[in-house]
Amino acid sequence: MSQKDFKYPRTEKLKSKKLIEELFANGRSITNFPIKLFYYKTALPKNVKFQATVAVSKRNIKSAVERNRVKRLMREGYRLNKHQVFNNSEGSFAFLFLYLGKKMPNFKETEHAMKKILVKFLDAEGRIKG
RNA sequence: UGAGCAGGCUACCUUAUCGCUCCAACUAAUCUUGGGGAGGAAAGUCCGGACACCAUAGUGCAGCAUAGCGGGUAACUCCCGUCAUUUCAUUUUAAAUGGAAUAGGACAAGUGCAACAGAAAGAAUGUACAGGUUAAGCUGUAGUGAAACCAGGUAAACUCUAUGUGGUGCAACGUCAUGUAAAUCGGUGUUUGAGGGUUGCACGCCCAAACCGAAGGGUAGGCGGUUAGAUUUUGUCAGUAAUGACAAAACCAGAUAAAUGAUAAGGGAGCUCCUUGGAGCUUUACAGAAUCCGGCUUAUUGGCCUGCUUAUUUU
């Protein structure tokens, strides 16, 4: 992995239904409003270090257009800041970012929340020195 | 020029950086290069098709849907024209013109229904007054009511007539991989045809023994179906119109825990402040493809165009 890789290809998306069910059953979670992160340490296919996906509840945001937008903003926030986690942690993880708010955010708020939650994740799981 | 009504069109643009997805080319490669990437409603799932599978699918009855007339269409509960009825506006004696709505076949086949009021709501004719007669609800008016000289009203009551109608839906269906039971499927096939299955009934059809062969449950994986089509654009001709015919050109989303995004700058547009000019803010409404088409219905902001009506100004 390079120092700053902003790509978010298909192999880094969490797609397996089994893995997602395991994540909800056995994974841990960190909350930094309005985002909640579920994570689960497990082996992933194709030697990928992380797989991540996003989810928005239909109860909190009813419009399909707004739900799509929130998911895109969160994906963008993860894409631009994931290098922090990639370069500083060990093992492979499955991520699921759940949006808890009921209002439309803008990009700055989303990115700020995403940065904070990734820092919290590193604090919880142990940062590599350097 | 302003206002109202009706109909139609459109859905901010350009550049840079970072990223997603499909196709093609080149590759050892997930790299690189080039090209494409949400809507008028993609929505509701209310209709109609295309396409696919299933005799538990066939036949008859029942059931269900539609309903002036003519045309359009692959088809329609759609669209166009037209007649009738109802209603609104204008001029106004009648009536005419324009707009809107209509589930507008049949109560002269049969059955049912009609609270209260009323003499009476059906093979009924009472009361008062007037007329009239040999006599008689024989005639008119009054009163009740939505409806009462009448072979009455009501079919968005049963019903009748005409026409149409099998069911399930791309999570259909096909195929590959993984691969294990007395459960499942296919083929051969015999007795009783009991029992069971089908939207209801009847007929019909199918299922159950045994043998041979195959892989089923579970898991939620890949590929095909899956995007070139009743396609789009332009022109000519036919038709009052819906629409059709012909010619030329074009290829225009294909994701699957589900792509079409983020940031910055400039231009355009709108609003507010205000002295030409500038500054600030916003860049919007409704809303996101999931097999594909034709309609209908619902949601909705700003701009532009056309027609009609009306007011004002000028000639």
Add this chain to the structure above:
RNA sequence: GGGUUAUUAGCUCAGUUGGUUUAGAGCGCUGCCUUGACAGGGCAAAGGUCACUGGUUCGAAUCCAGUAUAACCCA
């Protein structure tokens, strides 16, 4: 994506097909009686745009059409 139901008082349901004269039942709520007081019991009262909008009809919770909300099924 496709298919199928429901909505009536604060809650759970009748009534709807078969139309009018009164939209009811149980639980709950409120008041009164009974008791020294509570529970229980008895009596009474309140509470409904019948999800919303339109149509048919003399008359619609009911018939018809559209809209909204909620729920269920499939692989």
